Amino acid sequence: MEPVLPLATWIAVFVPMPLLMALALLGLLLARRGKRE
Amino acid sequence: MTTPVAVAFSVYLLAMLAIGVYAYRLVESHPDYILGGRKLGATVTALSAGAADMSGWLLLGLPGAAYAAGLNQIWIAVGLSLGAYLNWQFIAAKLRRYTELARNSLTLPDYLENRFRDSSRLLRATSAFVILFFFTIYTSAGLVSGAILFQQSFRLDYETALWIGTAVIVSYTFLGGFLAVCWTDTAQGVMMFVALLAVPLAAAGGLGGWEATIADVRAVDPDFLDVFAGLSFTGVVSLLAWGLGYFGQPHILARFMAVRSASEIPKARFIGMWWMILSLYGAIFTGVAAVAVYADGPLANPETAFIRLSQDLFNPWISGWLLAAILAAIMSTVSAQILVSASAITQDFYRSFLRPEAADKELVWLGRTGVIAIALAAVWLAGNPESTVLGLVAYAWAGFGAGFGPVVILSLVWPRMTRNGALAGMCAGAVTVVVWAQARADLWDVYEILPGFIAAAIAIVAVSLLGEKPVAEIRAEFARV
Secondary structure: OOOOOOHHHHHHHHOHHHHHHHHHHHHHHHHHHHHHO | OOHHHHHHHHHHHHHHHHHHHHHHOOOOOHHHHHHHHHOEOHHHHHHHHHHHHOOHHHOOHHHHHHHHHOHHHHHHHHHHHHHHHHHHHHHHHHHHHHHHHOOOOOOHHHHHHHHOOOOOOHHHHHHHHHHHHHHHHHHHHHHHHHHHHHHHHHOOOHHHHHHHHHHHHHHHHHHHHHHHHHHHHHHHHHHHHHHHHHHHHHHHHHOOOHHHHHHHHHHHOHHHHOOOOOOOHHHHHHHHHHHHHHHHOHHHHHHHHHEOOHHHHHHHHHHHHHHHHHHHHHHHHHHHHHHHHOOOOOOOOHHHHHHHHHHHHOOHHHHHHHHHHHHHHHHHHHHHHHHHHHHHHHHHHHHHHHOOOOOHHHHHHHHHHHHHHHHHHHHHHOOOOOOHHHHHHHHHHHHHHHHHHHHHHHHHHOOOOOHHHHHHHHHHHHHHHHHHHHHOOOOOOOOOHHHHHHHHHHHHHHHHHHOOOOOHHHHHHHHHO
16 A cells, blocks of 8 residues: 655655744743743 | 625624724833833734734635645745744844843834944834835735635625725724734634634545545645655745745734743744644645545635635534634734834834934824825725735745845844944845846746845845944943843
């Protein structure tokens, strides 16, 4: 069976933007921890 | 006219007016009117920056492009997300702190003049002129798309539609100024977000899930699933380069300047980025899902993908609200731009050049008059539905991005930057965009923002290094940021 999306497409669609979401979340968590300390 | 759509539009428009009236009671001074007294919380900052940024393009243009060309449109989404993230990460907090330290600057031209202690007024006058010029075009493009939406939804004639849309936007901006614009932006941002998640999820659900949808799209044309299909290297670079525009958009930077405190930025960045990226995914998947849904009867106009899916997949009482979300996307951008233009008139021309001693109340009312004047100029430009202003949005985005972007970035991170460097960068960026847009086919057919941005950065660095070091007062202020 063919993969759902070609690999290059899967990477372009599902890697950079979720990575930025993760960085934004990490930034928030770090800032919260910094505030507590 | 269908009753459910009319009800949704009317309730939505009345709610926006109510916000305008409520904010009117809170405007006590000129800084309140043009910058909300710098007291925005993280959520309002994030959603108003997002909604002011994203126009009707997010619900009409992007799904339309994905419907017509497939997943290769992801590149513009990646470029925009990256630009927005870097803007939040490296510009937002610093700009907030610096604008307050630099003699409590309320507008971008104000900041540039105060940051470089420019007594010649050249920086302020040039930047305020660029803002008025490009925003009148930009605002006009928003009014055209709003009028077309009204016209199609209610079968009104174009001119009536244009006046109705403008009247509502102007009333809440006129009354409540920056706070009204940011609060309405927040409500509008929520509507856009919900609509952009609901439509593709309902479409994919109806087709039997994600894998079934993709299989249906592949059956129509496998190239729709190839991110490089039909794109050259330059094409990919051009789409990614859209992200460079963020650093110079005055209506987005104004949100950073208005946040309660720089410590709110991490939370605002988180909300703003999640809102933006999920909305961009929603828009692209709306277009891709429409390929599968309308496999047997393709849409005549790709830009109607979101509208058609809203109408075909939902109960009319819900689709009315989904269509109102398009109006929300258009209005949130237009109102933000009108207000920034009005603040250029009051703060950067009237107060700086004509009446430095003007009282607060006088400035607030002049700002309100400015809102009406800018709107009338934009309506005049938007005079007919075939108006060419819609094609000028990419041009205005590039003009701001290259004209102001490198100037704003370097002014925040490079203490050696000088007034002449800023002026040279602004001119080099704007001129390169104008020239490149005319000649790009003969040069390198890349989106003009990229050469404009590079030219501006080189001009700033070269001219600054050729001149004398900034005076001690400027260096000391920079060190405190």
